[in-house]
Structure formats: C-alpha cells, structure tokens
Amino acid sequence: MENKVQTFSLLTEDDIHLFREGSHFRLYEKMGSKLVSKDGVDGAYFCVWAPNAKSVCVTGDFNSWSRQSHPLILRSDGSGIWEGFIAGLKQGDAYKYFITSNFNNYSVEKADPYAFHFETPKKTASKLWKLDYSWSDSVWMNSRKQKNANNAPISIYEVHLGSWRRKPEDNDRYLTYTEIADSLADYCRDMGFTHVELLPVMEHPFDPSWGYQSLGYFAPTSRFGTPQDFMYLVDKLHREKIAVILDWVPSHFPFDEHGLAFFDGTCLYEHADKRQGFHPDWKSAIFNYGRNEVKDFLISSALFWLDKYHIDGLRVDGVASMLYLDYSRKEGEWLANKYGGKENLEAIEFIKRLNHVVYENYDGVQTYAEESTSWPMVSKPTYLGGLGFGYKWNMGWMNDVLSYMQVDPVFRKYHHGKLTFSFIYAFSENFVLPFSHDEVANGKGSLISKLPGDKWRQFANLRVLFAYMYSHPGKKLLFMGGEFGQFKEWDFNGSLDWHLLAYPENSGVKKFVRDLNSVYKQNPALFENDLSWEGFSWVDANDSDNSIITFIRKAPKAKEAVLCIFNFTPIPRHNYKIGVDYKGKWEEILNSDAKEYFGSGVGNLGFKETKDFGAHAKPYSLEVSIPPLAAVFFRYKY
Structure with missing residues (x-):
C-alpha cells in the first residue's frame, strides 16, 4: 500500500491534560484505532501511549506486516502518545504496533491496548472495528434501577x-x-x-x-x-x-x-x-x-x-x-x-x-x-x-x-x-x-x-x-x-x-x-430487607442436638413474614413446636422434600394453624412436621 501515515489527531488539549492527571475515564473514545475520514478520505486513526519508545510503526495485513513503512508521529507535548492517520484501511484489517524502545535496542510487536476486536486466539493481532449496533433494550435500561436495587430480589x-x-x-x-x-x-x-x-x-x-x-x-x-x-x-x-x-x-x-x-x-x-x-x-x-x-x-x-x-x-x-x-x-x-x-x-x-x-x-x-x-x-x-x-x-x-x-x-x-x-x-x-x-x-x-x-x-x-x-x-x-x-x-x-x-x-x-x-x-420477606436486622429474627438458633434452626424473614412494608425451618439430619421430626408472633393460618409455600423434587414427601398438607400456647418467647406456636434433610417455608400475611 502506497499510503503513508498522515498527521491527524482526535485528541484535544483537554484530553491530554486529563490523561496526564489521571482523570480521563473515556479514553476508548480517543485512544486505540478509529475508522474515520480525513479530508473526505476513509481510513484509520491510530493512537498509542509509549513514552519510552524510539519509534512506533503500524504493521498489519494491509502492508504485508512491514515494520518500517508506517511510522506514527510522536506528539510534541510530552504526553508520550504516538498517533497518525492511514488512508484506505477498513473494518476487519488486522494490525499491531511495532515498537522500538529507547532502551537496550529492545523491539517488539504489541497488540493495541485499546483495541475493540482481536483476531481469534491463538492469533494475537488487533482488528479495526466499529461498535455500531441498534439496541432493543430500552424498556430494560429504563427499569434496571429497580431491578438492581438493594431491596430487589x-x-x-x-x-x-x-x-x-x-x-x-x-x-x-x-x-x-x-x-x-x-x-x-x-x-x-x-x-x-x-x-x-x-x-x-x-x-x-x-x-x-x-x-x-x-x-x-x-x-x-x-x-x-x-x-x-x-x-x-x-x-x-x-x-x-x-x-x-x-x-x-x-x-x-x-x-x-x-x-x-x-x-x-x-x-x-x-x-x-x-x-x-x-x-x-x-x-x-x-x-x-x-x-x-x-x-x-x-x-x-x-x-x-x-x-x-x-x-x-x-x-x-x-x-x-x-x-x-x-x-x-x-x-x-x-x-x-x-x-x-x-x-x-x-x-x-x-x-x-x-x-x-x-x-x-x-x-x-x-x-x-x-x-x-x-x-x-x-x-x-x-x-x-x-x-x-x-x-x-x-x-x-x-x-x-x-x-x-x-x-x-x-x-x-x-x-x-x-x-x-x-x-x-x-x-x-x-x-x-x-x-x-x-x-x-x-x-x-x-x-x-x-x-x-x-x-x-x-x-x-x-x-x-x-x-x-x-x-x-x-x-x-x-x-x-x-x-x-x-x-x-x-x-x-x-x-x-x-x-x-x-x-x-x-x-x-x-x-x-x-x-x-x-x-x-x-415473597418480599425474602429480599426486601436483606441488608438490615429489620428483615430477620431468630426463632431458635440453638437446637444443635437435632441440627434444626428456625428463623423469620420479614417485610414490614408488604406485611408479610416467612418462617424458614431447616432439618440438617435424615430424621423427620413430627409435632415439632415453633413459636410465632401471628395467630392464624400459616401457608406452606415450599418444601424441599416434596416428591416432585426426588424427596420423601413428608409435609404439612399445605398449611398449619397456630396454637394458643406460646413457644420460643412468642405468644403463639405451630406444631409442624419437618422432613428429613429438608427445608420448609411457611408464609403469613398480616
């Protein structure tokens, strides 16, 4: 290719100032390679930081990987940035930077640190590429703040x-x-x-x-x-x-x-x-x-x-x-x-x-x-x-x-x-x-x-x-x-x-x-207050002999409580008494021992009614069947 490197820059004085002070956080808009037009001619702009280089040349499939024919130009502002424009290059062209150092006669071919695309490994060259795309996710982008929030599942x-x-x-x-x-x-x-x-x-x-x-x-x-x-x-x-x-x-x-x-x-x-x-x-x-x-x-x-x-x-x-x-x-x-x-x-x-x-x-x-x-x-x-x-x-x-x-x-x-x-x-x-x-x-x-x-x-x-x-x-x-x-x-x-x-x-x-x-x-009780004690309280953390723990997850805004019961032994526990704060029907919403999950099928027929005598310092209680090696969740709406 006859085209040589031409003087050209996308960088402004503000870019250089921010770059040197460590405050330029969208360098990908300026550094690396960009498919652009100069004076009505299509080609590629190259920009690479190599302050200790003696020379930087663009080598690629467009110039038969010549290491001398397309040298970039060192900016005169002390930034250590080399840049230039090469006409006629197009999307998909592969390239590297051939860098000769000021030290120890060291020279090497480097991929572009800011490249948007690369050859498929084990090849290692960068590729000229544009990132144009017609997105169809506006509904998501407008709602993701709620989906990603601390009070979301x-x-x-x-x-x-x-x-x-x-x-x-x-x-x-x-x-x-x-x-x-x-x-x-x-x-x-x-x-x-x-x-x-x-x-x-x-x-x-x-x-x-x-x-x-x-x-x-x-x-x-x-x-x-x-x-x-x-x-x-x-x-x-x-x-x-x-x-x-x-x-x-x-x-x-x-x-x-x-x-x-x-x-x-x-x-x-x-x-x-x-x-x-x-x-x-x-x-x-x-x-x-x-x-x-x-x-x-x-x-x-x-x-x-x-x-x-x-x-x-x-x-x-x-x-x-x-x-x-x-x-x-x-x-x-x-x-x-x-x-x-x-x-x-x-x-x-x-x-x-x-x-x-x-x-x-x-x-x-x-x-x-x-x-x-x-x-x-x-x-x-x-x-x-x-x-x-x-x-x-x-x-x-x-x-x-x-x-x-x-x-x-x-x-x-x-x-x-x-x-x-x-x-x-x-x-x-x-x-x-x-x-x-x-x-x-x-x-x-x-x-x-x-x-x-x-x-x-x-x-x-x-x-x-x-x-x-x-x-x-x-x-x-x-x-x-x-x-x-x-x-x-x-x-x-x-x-x-x-x-x-x-x-x-x-x-x-x-x-x-x-x-x-x-x-x-x-069930908001399981996620709405994930990050504070407001969403959690123990019922019993100390039944180590039976390897059982019980706790309540709470969602005050949703007026919902979920009782979570765990049995970490293969022995089912029947008529197991658990204290609760709320009187009435507690719905069994999940049972890990259900037969459809390859469990044994021990359960509570879908719900339990509270008893009027208390337990665990709570005013009411449930008498439940806890399956072997299983968890059971009960929900209460108040």
Missing part, C-alpha cells in the same frame, strides 16, 4: 460461555454469542434467575485461565464472535428482563509478549520492582495503580463495558490481592507503604475512585467485590470511608456452610456454630452469598460431590443447602451445573452434563431451584 446465575453448552455434532466446538443468546436467555427466564454473571469475556490468550488472564480490556473475546454478536447476547438477556454482570480483572495481567507487559521496553503498566509488580499466585503482572495513565486505562475499561455494551454490573476480581502489599508473600518479598504498613494505598485510592466514578455516572449499575478478608466497609460509600462497592461476596459464609454440610449428619450437632456464625456479621456489609466456579474446580469436586451419604441423601443435602442460601440474608449466586446437581467437577473444556436431566434426582433438584427462585421473587 437478586438471584445470579454464573456462567462460563465456553462450557455452558457446546456443539457435540461439530467437533464439540463453542457456541457463538448469537447461538448461546436465545437458549441462555430462555433458560434463565424459565429457571427464574434475575441476573447472569459471565466469567471474563475480555480477550485473553490462554483458555485454561477461564478469562482471568485478560489482555483485551476493551474487546470481548473473538472466540465466540464479533463485538456486535456479544451485544446481541446482552440485548437478548435484557429483553428477557435479565441483568448482565461481567467479571472484570484489574488486579493483574499476563506477561504474553504481545500484551501490556514491558510495553515500550519499560514497565509501563506494571510495577518494575517484582516485590510490587509480580503476582506470586497467578505468575502475572500487577498494575501500577499510582500511575495516572494506568488509572485512566483501567477506569476507562470499566466505563467502556457500561457504555458500549449496556452492562448492569461489574464483579471485580481479586480485590484482596489489590488491598494488601503482602498478599501471598513471605517476609522480605514485599515493600511496605510510606507509613510502614501492608496496605496498598495506591490500589485503595484507585478502587475508591473507580467506584465513585461508576456510581456517579450510571444510575442502576452495581459493583461487586470478590474480597475474602475482614477489610472493613468494602460495600460502604466512599464518602463514609468505605471502598464504595455495591456488594461484597460473603466468602466466610460460603466456607463455613460448605464445611458444615460436608460433615456426616450424625456429627453436625458438634459443628452447629458454623451454620449460625454468619449472623454475627450478616449486616456488616451488603453481601452476595456465592457458590461460584471457584468451589467446583481445581480438584474441589462439584457441589453435590462434597455432600455425604447415598445418592438420595446427597440430593436432599443439596436441596436444603440451596434453601438455606435463598432464605439467608444476602443476594444469591450459583455457578452453572449446580442447579441440576452435576456430579463431575466443572471442566472448562467441555459442556455441562445436560444428559443428567434424564434422571429424576437431577431433574428434581432443577425443578426445586426453579421453584426456589419463584418463591424468592414472589
């Missing part, structure tokens, strides 16, 4: 797109975004999930990382199709009134040569000192959160998905590793902050800024922290001194309850505190209760495989576990496959075992999760 289905379903007749290949869209949306609607959370869809080079080794912070992976294909998936879910949450990874990135690491021959995006810039767990690079241009890059990425893809929430991965300088490090392997402490002050400030900007700019969007320590006020507003997240994953609850459920029921009475301990701190944060992908991978086995007993008892344990999660204060998250009791540990490289639904025990637990979602959404 939130039941999240966590999905890895590459292994939810596959095409066995086509060499077991992935479903594309468009192929999965209708079936996933229909499935979630029918099952009653309110949200879908997708493991990282950002472009990544290594399949076994499940997307958590991201490099394309502005590009959905091309494994499943184009950006517009991914937009269709989000659009379809929204049209079915299902919110979309994306996993987003600002905690680290991989060292692949075409990526961000050592970008211009120096540690541009990462810390140079390995005690700050190397993640020992994931063998990856850690962002330099103190560098303004890096903060611009990351926050621009977060806003990009909310802007261009109508995403309803971001689940921020690895927050604990960002907060602590000594995370997974031995003595002598980390650097203290300026006060001598282990807190990563720059990362903390970045997280607060991120959340402030998100909530300032988007009405109805939530951020979720995967944070596994006792760091205070993770989900409290920044103006109160918190980190500013909307929610925090309750990893303590998850670990305790799974530890309890793995104990043989004969011995559960000795571990009763693990079941009830979470209520000591249940309202200290805005919690999500997660049974996520992390609990069913890396040798941990599936959820049901953790549970003791024969097949009947395993499935009964699984149903009562789910019932406990759905009635416990906090929003809900369940990884795919758990809802139908997949026995095999999750394999990212194959489909879920959908054939198991031919068996009554698996189809039974799937029906139960569907009905559990329905009961959850239809």
Whole structure:
C-alpha cells in the first residue's frame, strides 16, 4: 500500500491534560484505532501511549506486516502518545504496533491496548472495528434501577460461555454469542434467575485461565464472535428482563509478549520492582495503580463495558490481592507503604475512585467485590470511608456452610456454630452469598460431590443447602451445573452434563431451584430487607442436638413474614413446636422434600394453624412436621 501515515489527531488539549492527571475515564473514545475520514478520505486513526519508545510503526495485513513503512508521529507535548492517520484501511484489517524502545535496542510487536476486536486466539493481532449496533433494550435500561436495587430480589446465575453448552455434532466446538443468546436467555427466564454473571469475556490468550488472564480490556473475546454478536447476547438477556454482570480483572495481567507487559521496553503498566509488580499466585503482572495513565486505562475499561455494551454490573476480581502489599508473600518479598504498613494505598485510592466514578455516572449499575478478608466497609460509600462497592461476596459464609454440610449428619450437632456464625456479621456489609466456579474446580469436586451419604441423601443435602442460601440474608449466586446437581467437577473444556436431566434426582433438584427462585421473587420477606436486622429474627438458633434452626424473614412494608425451618439430619421430626408472633393460618409455600423434587414427601398438607400456647418467647406456636434433610417455608400475611 502506497499510503503513508498522515498527521491527524482526535485528541484535544483537554484530553491530554486529563490523561496526564489521571482523570480521563473515556479514553476508548480517543485512544486505540478509529475508522474515520480525513479530508473526505476513509481510513484509520491510530493512537498509542509509549513514552519510552524510539519509534512506533503500524504493521498489519494491509502492508504485508512491514515494520518500517508506517511510522506514527510522536506528539510534541510530552504526553508520550504516538498517533497518525492511514488512508484506505477498513473494518476487519488486522494490525499491531511495532515498537522500538529507547532502551537496550529492545523491539517488539504489541497488540493495541485499546483495541475493540482481536483476531481469534491463538492469533494475537488487533482488528479495526466499529461498535455500531441498534439496541432493543430500552424498556430494560429504563427499569434496571429497580431491578438492581438493594431491596430487589437478586438471584445470579454464573456462567462460563465456553462450557455452558457446546456443539457435540461439530467437533464439540463453542457456541457463538448469537447461538448461546436465545437458549441462555430462555433458560434463565424459565429457571427464574434475575441476573447472569459471565466469567471474563475480555480477550485473553490462554483458555485454561477461564478469562482471568485478560489482555483485551476493551474487546470481548473473538472466540465466540464479533463485538456486535456479544451485544446481541446482552440485548437478548435484557429483553428477557435479565441483568448482565461481567467479571472484570484489574488486579493483574499476563506477561504474553504481545500484551501490556514491558510495553515500550519499560514497565509501563506494571510495577518494575517484582516485590510490587509480580503476582506470586497467578505468575502475572500487577498494575501500577499510582500511575495516572494506568488509572485512566483501567477506569476507562470499566466505563467502556457500561457504555458500549449496556452492562448492569461489574464483579471485580481479586480485590484482596489489590488491598494488601503482602498478599501471598513471605517476609522480605514485599515493600511496605510510606507509613510502614501492608496496605496498598495506591490500589485503595484507585478502587475508591473507580467506584465513585461508576456510581456517579450510571444510575442502576452495581459493583461487586470478590474480597475474602475482614477489610472493613468494602460495600460502604466512599464518602463514609468505605471502598464504595455495591456488594461484597460473603466468602466466610460460603466456607463455613460448605464445611458444615460436608460433615456426616450424625456429627453436625458438634459443628452447629458454623451454620449460625454468619449472623454475627450478616449486616456488616451488603453481601452476595456465592457458590461460584471457584468451589467446583481445581480438584474441589462439584457441589453435590462434597455432600455425604447415598445418592438420595446427597440430593436432599443439596436441596436444603440451596434453601438455606435463598432464605439467608444476602443476594444469591450459583455457578452453572449446580442447579441440576452435576456430579463431575466443572471442566472448562467441555459442556455441562445436560444428559443428567434424564434422571429424576437431577431433574428434581432443577425443578426445586426453579421453584426456589419463584418463591424468592414472589415473597418480599425474602429480599426486601436483606441488608438490615429489620428483615430477620431468630426463632431458635440453638437446637444443635437435632441440627434444626428456625428463623423469620420479614417485610414490614408488604406485611408479610416467612418462617424458614431447616432439618440438617435424615430424621423427620413430627409435632415439632415453633413459636410465632401471628395467630392464624400459616401457608406452606415450599418444601424441599416434596416428591416432585426426588424427596420423601413428608409435609404439612399445605398449611398449619397456630396454637394458643406460646413457644420460643412468642405468644403463639405451630406444631409442624419437618422432613428429613429438608427445608420448609411457611408464609403469613398480616
């Protein structure tokens, strides 16, 4: 191609000022590659930050991957930005930046950090691409503030797109975004999930990382199709009134040569000192959160998905590793902050800024922290001194309850505190209760495989576990496959075992999760006051000998109470007395032991009437039958 690089810029002086001070949060509108017209001629504008480069050339299929023919022009304002216009380029053209450094004669081909689309891995070039799309989700976008609110039911289905379903007749290949869209949306609607959370869809080079080794912070992976294909998936879910949450990874990135690491021959995006810039767990690079241009890059990425893809929430991965300088490090392997402490002050400030900007700019969007320590006020507003997240994953609850459920029921009475301990701190944060992908991978086995007993008892344990999660204060998250009791540990490289639904025990637990979602959404007592003691009170937390707990969920505005009873042994309890505040008929709205769920069918014939003598310091009581390894919910309208 004869066309050479021409002087051209989309950047203004204000852009440069904001970029350098760390306050430009929509850099994707200016940086990277843009298909534009200059003087009536169509082509592409390129813009890349490489302050320590001697030269930057655009190389691609349009110039036979020449490394010299199309050099970009360094701006004279000291910003370190190289830019220029090349005529004749079109959508789909592949390109990279060939960067020669001022240091050590280093040269390398790099993908565009701000690219909107990439070649399909294992190819690594960026692609010129426009993000035009005609959205059909205006009804959802106008209502999502209510659907995403703290007093709304939130039941999240966590999905890895590459292994939810596959095409066995086509060499077991992935479903594309468009192929999965209708079936996933229909499935979630029918099952009653309110949200879908997708493991990282950002472009990544290594399949076994499940997307958590991201490099394309502005590009959905091309494994499943184009950006517009991914937009269709989000659009379809929204049209079915299902919110979309994306996993987003600002905690680290991989060292692949075409990526961000050592970008211009120096540690541009990462810390140079390995005690700050190397993640020992994931063998990856850690962002330099103190560098303004890096903060611009990351926050621009977060806003990009909310802007261009109508995403309803971001689940921020690895927050604990960002907060602590000594995370997974031995003595002598980390650097203290300026006060001598282990807190990563720059990362903390970045997280607060991120959340402030998100909530300032988007009405109805939530951020979720995967944070596994006792760091205070993770989900409290920044103006109160918190980190500013909307929610925090309750990893303590998850670990305790799974530890309890793995104990043989004969011995559960000795571990009763693990079941009830979470209520000591249940309202200290805005919690999500997660049974996520992390609990069913890396040798941990599936959820049901953790549970003791024969097949009947395993499935009964699984149903009562789910019932406990759905009635416990906090929003809900369940990884795919758990809802139908997949026995095999999750394999990212194959489909879920959908054939198991031919068996009554698996189809039974799937029906139960569907009905559990329905009961959850239809009863405000189970979600309206999730974040305060106003929505919860114990009836009896101390019947450890029988491994039974009972509590009330309340919705004063709806004038509704739901009594939740759990029996964690295989022994049915008949004429079990439970104290209640309200006189009259209590309707049995859910019984995990129903025969349609593969249970034994012990129940209460649909309702119970109160007795005039009290129990548990309550004026009235119910005498109920509690099925084996089961949960029973009773509703009262007052």
